[in-house]
Each structure stands twice: as C-alpha cells, then as structure tokens.
Amino acid sequence: MSLSKAELAATVARDIPHGAYVNLGIGQPTMVADHLAPDRGVVLHTENGMLGMGRAAVGDEIDPDLINAGKVPVTQPPxxxxxxxxxxxxMMRGGHLDVCVLGAFQVSARGDLANWHTGEPGAIPAVGGAMDLAIGAKQVFVMMTLFTRDGTPKLVPECTYPLTGLRCVSRVYTELGVFEIEEGGVRVRETFGITPAELQTRLDIELLQDRP
Amino acid sequence: MAGFYDSADAAVAGITDGSTILVGGFGSAGQPVELIDALRRLGARDLTVVSNNAGNGDFGLAALLTAGQVRKMVCSFPRQSDSWVFDELYRAGKIELEVVPQGNLAERMRAAGAGIGAFFGPTGVGTPLAEGKEQRTIDGRQYVLEYPIRGDIALIKAHRSDRMGNLVYRKTARNFGPVMATAATTTVVQVGEIVPTGDLDPEAVVTPGIFVDRVVEIR
Structure with missing residues (x-):
C-alpha cells in the first residue's frame, strides 16, 4: 500500500534526529510535528521569529501575536x-538549522528544488522564506506526491518550474518511496506498495537501487 | 531623542509623496494598523512600501493599497488566502511588485541600518530572483550581491516603550520591527503602553531608543 499523508508525515518524523533544530514548511510538512514525541527533544523553528514552537493553539490559547509561518496561532511551551x-x-543561512522539511512542485535528480512559483502567466509570485530555507538548512527533506494528478513525475531529470535552490535537496519523501539524492544519482531507500523496478518504469530518471 | 505624540495622525505628520515606507508585521502580527490608517488619512501618495506581505483582508496595509496610495510593493509573500486587495490591483496592472526572499528582505534592511554598503548572500543562486545580479564564488560557494534597503520612514508596532524610546516587543509580533527600526531615516512606533523610564529591564530591551524617533501609545 502506498502511504497516507499521516503515514508519510510519520515516516519523515522517524528520520529526524533526536535534539535536532527543525523548520517545517507551510502545508503538508506541518503534519510532521504531530509525530514528534516530546522525548525526541526536537526543537521547532518558525521563520517569523520563534524557536521551541508549540502545537496549534485552541480556544483561549489563541493569541494574535503568537503565530507560525503559516499564520496559524500556536502555543509557547517552556x-x-x-x-x-x-x-x-x-539561523538558516548560517547553517545552524539541522533539518527543514519543504513541499515541492518538482525536484531534479541532482537535488534542485522548485517549490515557489509555477511561472504561469497571471500567477502572483510569492517566495516567502523558501529560498533561504532551501540553501540554509544542513539537510533539506522534501515531502510531496511522486506524481501530479495527471500522472506526470515530480522527481525529474531537470526542473521545468522556476528554481527555488540549486542542489539543495538531500532526501525526497513520497507516498510511493523515499529517495536519497546522492552525488552519483538518486537512490531508492524504500518503496511503499510498489517495487523499485515498477517505480523505475514510471520515472524518467535512472534510479540507483542497491546500497553501495 | 525619541519624541512622544498624542495621536497616530500627529506621529505620521510630514510623510511626503514618493516616500519609501518600511511597514512592520508578518500578516497581522505586529502590523502597525493605527499608524497605517493615519498614513491613509494623511493622503501621501506614490509610496513604495516594504513589508513581508501585501496586506490582509481589507484593513491596515490592504486599506492603504485600496486608497491607491502605493505605487510599488517590495515583499516576500504577497499572495495569501486573504490578499484579495493586492491580487486585484496587481492583476489590473495598478501596482508594481518586487519579490524578495524573506531572509534577504530582513538582511538587506539590517545592512542599511548597520551601514553596510552591500553583501554577498547565498540565497537565490541559480533562481530567477538572482538573474542580472553580480555573483561571486567565495571559498567554493556561489553568492549573489545584495544591496541595502533603506526607508525614509519605518512604521512599526512594539509592546512597550519607556520615555527614552527603548522598546520591548510581544511574542512573534516582533518579527521585522527591530530591523526596520534601524533602517529608516525616521522610525515611528506605536506601542501598547508607555511606561516610566526605569520600568523596562535594561537586559530585556530589544530596540534601544537611539533607533526610535516618534512614539505613540495606542491602547
């Protein structure tokens, strides 16, 4: 079976080192926080100016001065x-952040990231902190579906969307598999509900399938 | 030395047409809504506004855009679920937009406030936002030359000020405030409370009063 969104978030969470400083991008990456038990000691960074960010605020906890990068009210733990x-x-640019988890439109086989702009006429460009995060964090994890709705691969030889960062992605998490971006190419680390050979037939990039 | 004003209108008096205005806030957190409203009433036009977003809903910065007073927005993230005012103006070709990566926006203002002529940053290398900019390889890594962003005016919001203009902020409403305060010729601050000098812990002051020109209490 391919992974559900919650299972994918849990898979990303599993790979975040204990005690890491982590930024979770807006949207689906936010779900990773639900799978980080407090005893992991992971410290969440939000680019609008907070480390040690807590969970989403509810009811009386909601304070308009206390929000995350997605502008969702959050809490302030000790x-x-x-x-x-x-x-x-x-903290990002200086290489102090251990991991960031971002969504993507496309990732290239050498780790280029496109996640900020479709480039379509009429689309209003909005980059936020994506370019700074992409080149700043020590490790960039991408979390995305492997294919668009019409079946086009999002892990590609070259990005066709405008780039966010060059050679910055270290790992790609999708519902069908986890991919490591390595010097020599893209390595399949694990697959979900599909064999690596089947996966190869659906992608336009050469997959490295065995551990060296 | 910081001056203290009785109203937001008095605090923004003298802002002229064509000014570059740094406007604090991340979404609505830290947005100096009452100062922006006063700027709208003042009627200064042809403004360049530097702010992370391009207005939310119909209030504050969005209302200033609706009034047609802004020629150009410099921001990192104009498009949001509630940015309909900006979206419509942009699509109608009635406002210019310069998109700047959020960290570059902050660092370029920091550079202005710190007297830095320009800096080489790694953000945006190989992307459309670095096109046409001078680049250099330093220790094997590619960097882009970025120039400071200076404001004629900064409009920001802080939590408290003392009578020296020293500021403390509240939670994530701090965001761009401290950086913008350093980067403008005239920094105007709305605070929730003015306290007697000596009441703020000197170890906890975030913006020293040297960066602050005008303060108004908006409760």
Whole structure:
C-alpha cells in the first residue's frame, strides 16, 4: 500500500534526529510535528521569529501575536524564545538549522528544488522564506506526491518550474518511496506498495537501487 | 531623542509623496494598523512600501493599497488566502511588485541600518530572483550581491516603550520591527503602553531608543 499523508508525515518524523533544530514548511510538512514525541527533544523553528514552537493553539490559547509561518496561532511551551527576522534567517543561512522539511512542485535528480512559483502567466509570485530555507538548512527533506494528478513525475531529470535552490535537496519523501539524492544519482531507500523496478518504469530518471 | 505624540495622525505628520515606507508585521502580527490608517488619512501618495506581505483582508496595509496610495510593493509573500486587495490591483496592472526572499528582505534592511554598503548572500543562486545580479564564488560557494534597503520612514508596532524610546516587543509580533527600526531615516512606533523610564529591564530591551524617533501609545 502506498502511504497516507499521516503515514508519510510519520515516516519523515522517524528520520529526524533526536535534539535536532527543525523548520517545517507551510502545508503538508506541518503534519510532521504531530509525530514528534516530546522525548525526541526536537526543537521547532518558525521563520517569523520563534524557536521551541508549540502545537496549534485552541480556544483561549489563541493569541494574535503568537503565530507560525503559516499564520496559524500556536502555543509557547517552556523554553520557547523569540527573535527578530534577521536573527531568524541567520539561523538558516548560517547553517545552524539541522533539518527543514519543504513541499515541492518538482525536484531534479541532482537535488534542485522548485517549490515557489509555477511561472504561469497571471500567477502572483510569492517566495516567502523558501529560498533561504532551501540553501540554509544542513539537510533539506522534501515531502510531496511522486506524481501530479495527471500522472506526470515530480522527481525529474531537470526542473521545468522556476528554481527555488540549486542542489539543495538531500532526501525526497513520497507516498510511493523515499529517495536519497546522492552525488552519483538518486537512490531508492524504500518503496511503499510498489517495487523499485515498477517505480523505475514510471520515472524518467535512472534510479540507483542497491546500497553501495 | 525619541519624541512622544498624542495621536497616530500627529506621529505620521510630514510623510511626503514618493516616500519609501518600511511597514512592520508578518500578516497581522505586529502590523502597525493605527499608524497605517493615519498614513491613509494623511493622503501621501506614490509610496513604495516594504513589508513581508501585501496586506490582509481589507484593513491596515490592504486599506492603504485600496486608497491607491502605493505605487510599488517590495515583499516576500504577497499572495495569501486573504490578499484579495493586492491580487486585484496587481492583476489590473495598478501596482508594481518586487519579490524578495524573506531572509534577504530582513538582511538587506539590517545592512542599511548597520551601514553596510552591500553583501554577498547565498540565497537565490541559480533562481530567477538572482538573474542580472553580480555573483561571486567565495571559498567554493556561489553568492549573489545584495544591496541595502533603506526607508525614509519605518512604521512599526512594539509592546512597550519607556520615555527614552527603548522598546520591548510581544511574542512573534516582533518579527521585522527591530530591523526596520534601524533602517529608516525616521522610525515611528506605536506601542501598547508607555511606561516610566526605569520600568523596562535594561537586559530585556530589544530596540534601544537611539533607533526610535516618534512614539505613540495606542491602547
């Protein structure tokens, strides 16, 4: 069986090191937080100026001054800290953030990322912190469906959408498999409900299938 | 030395047509809505506004856009679920847009406030947002030359000020405030409360009063 969105989030969460400083991108990556038990000691960074971000706020906890990068109200657990935007992005750009998890339109076989703009006429470009995150975090995990709705692969030889960052993705998590972006190519780490050989027939890139 | 004003209208007086205005806030958190409303009433036009977003709903920055006072937005993330005012103006060709990666937006203002002439940053290399910019390889890594963003005016929101103009902020409403305060010729701050000098813990002050020109209390 291919993975559900919740199972995919749990799979990403499983691979986040204990005690890591992590930024979860807007949208689906946010779900990873639901699978990080407190004893893992993972510290969440939100680029609008907070480390040690808590879960989504409910009821009386909602405070318009306390939101995440998706502008969703969150909570302030013990140990949380606030800082301004230049410090927040220094944490990324300066290589202090261990992992970020981002969504994507496309990832290329060498790890180029396209996730901010479709480039379509009339589309309003909005990059937010995606370019800073892509080149800043020590490891960039992408979480996406492997194919578009019409069946076109999103793991591609070359991105056709405008790029967010060059050679920045380290790993791609999809409902059908987890892929490592390596110097020599894309390695299949595990598959879900499909064999690596079947996967190869549906993708336009050469997959490395055995551990060296 | 910071001056203290009785109203938002008095605090924004003198802002001229064609000014570049740095506007604090991330979405509505930290957005200095009352100062923006006063700027709208003042009627200054042909403005360039530098802010992370391009307005939410119909209030604050969005209302300033509706009034037709903004010629150009410089921001990282104009498109949001509630950015219908900007979206319509943009699609109608009635407003210019410069998209800047969020970290570059912050760092370019930080550079302005710190007297840095320009800097090489790694963000955006190989992307459309680095096209036409000078690049350099330093220690094997590619960087893009980025210039400071200076404001004539900064409009920001803080939690408290003392009578020296020293500021503390509240939670994630801090966001761009401290950086913008350093990067403008005149920094105007709306605060929830003005407290007597000596009441703020000097170790906890985020923006020292040297960066603050005008303060108004908006409760």
């Amino acid at each position: 140990g949380a800290v606030y800082f301004h935007h230049a410090d927040s992005f220094a």
